[in-house]
Amino acid sequence: MTDKELFQVSGLKKYFDQSQGIIDRYLNDTDQVKAINGVSFAVERGETVGVVGESGCGKSTLARCLINLENPTDGEIKYKGKKFEKFDSGEMDSFRKEVQMVFQDPASSLNRRKTISQTIKAPMEIHGIYENSRDERVRELLERVGLSPDYANRYPHEFSGGQRQRVGIARALSVDPEVLILDEPVSALDVSIQAQILNLLKDLQDDLDLTFVVISHDLSVIEYMCNRVAVMYLGEFMEIANSDVLFSNPQHPYTKALLDALPQPVPELARKRKTLEGNVPSPINPPSGCVFHTRCPLATEECSESRNDPELNSIDQSDENHKVACIHVDEVTNDNLKVDSNIGNDGNYEVENFNS
């Protein structure tokens, strides 16, 4: 553990009971949804860690565990070196102040009946801070997130989706947090508004020395925002690496499949989009061995044997940040799954260079 580490997650599991119906409940026959099934990683001060994966893979559950909204089934989470269970009430208070969350759907995460000033003030009231300067603080925060301070007394329905997301961010910032957990911060927004919010988040991070955990299903958002990225599938991490490495030199077959399926706004690349067969299996009964084996083009019989459930392992001694959970990772380095190395580099399509 270094001083820089804010979160340290080890062997985290979160299972939910899910009874199928009355009969099952009567027979006490409940299924368990294995939403998170053994995840370990750390978040260091000042970095932006991304978690990317398909719907239902456990991203939001992980976020809820990080802010102590869920009780882990197994494993532990330490914040600043101390387990949540060991917090005294003062420490729990400062944790609740230091770690804030921004939700996906700006419409439903704001109270319709409160003015945005009331909404932004609420966390300050809970934590008893800025007692004599809350109105001023609201105006300052609104400006900070790119809204006119004159909007303070308006209601959420008077705002567009992007503006509501700005309000959500202002609320999270109101208590001077150190960490923001952002769960799909832009996926409910229009493309042109997404870019504005992503820029805003980057500015805030620079100005306020924030640490971000960004959760998204969108690889391009993750690449733009993050230093380090974990790829999640069925409650487990398949690969974790520094962002530039993950996108230029992905090693896990699932990471490659995700990149291949990404519809890039570049016709040459988008037409070459490759399809990963099959569906995500149920998290109630995840496949034995490597959870990805039912869809993996490289799967062998070994991969499905339960004793072979691959752990995240370093693959390169010079880069201990790059870890992959695949028993055939040596073979993946061949061309058999090669991601097009041209992605985004095609000179003809450098539209971002246009000035207008």
Next chain:
Amino acid sequence: MLLILVTKESNRLMTEKILEVDNLTTSFDTEEGTVRAVNNISFSIEEGETMGIVGESGSGKSVTALSVMRLIESNGSIENGTIHYRGSNLLEKTESEIQSIRGSEISMVFQDTLDSLNPVYTIGTQINRVIRKHRDMDNKEAREETIRLLEQVGIPNAEERIDDYPHQFSGGMRQRALIAMAISCNPSVLIADEPTTALDVTIEAQIFEVLDKIQHETGMSIIVITHDLGVVAGVCDFVNVMYGGEIVEKSKTDDIFGDPQHPYTRGLLRSIPRIGKEEDRLRGIEGNVPNPAALPSGCTFHPRCPHATDECRQHDPSLQEVKRNHRAACIHIDGYKSLHKEDKEIIINDRKKGESDD
């Protein structure tokens, strides 16, 4: 050389357009006043082509599709325009004539929402019903046809899954079932409105693979409606970009992405982070998507356009040819051509830089 071009062009004009929409305007009466959701748009599509309509929310994409299907809700109406399907104007047809075209000649797939399939009937029953409505088949034949269709859209073990209820299907499988239903009567035109928006990328890629396969087999024309420029880039032959109820740019897919002309299209493309590009900031578009009940005067895009002048605030530009088969609606488009040259120089310089870095 010139001669050849001319002949090619006249050949092109002779091929029959399956669907031709001209000057379509559709509006709604709302509490906020009249909303002109679609404003004077035109497009056409030939057999076997895939056309894209791309735009942000509220730009009028769905209303365009619903207008073609004549499914506009009662508070709305088609104010102006014609919609020719195989040469005859759909807007002049009676409701019963339209009903026989809808679903069999032109059909539509919506985004899989919970209400697109009825939860109390099996998947098979619902497809079966559509088949028997339009095709002369008895129950047994329709069931066999349903199984064939489910297989065609890639549902494994179709003969077992046919008796499942919608909740027993995953989102991707439900979307496949909706496609099976939409193609059950061999339509000539399939309109897919955000068909994959609720789906994961890997499932989205599967759905478009299925649509592509069916198009190869049947030659149907497809209109893909989406907010996702990546989807458009991958599947469409040509693209219409919509903003504030209007088409602001239209061209072949490669030209839209390789040489976008309208300031809005360029802004949209710049808004998307690119994999493999070091970017500090996204140079997207300022401001918000306009409220359709209070559209700006002149060029609808002017409050957000970095090049807007007084002229733009007063005059509404119409689509004009900027390059061969490439149209854009912008008053200052000529100004861009020169700007554009500078942009090109930046690109060339960048490329040179890239080469010397290697």
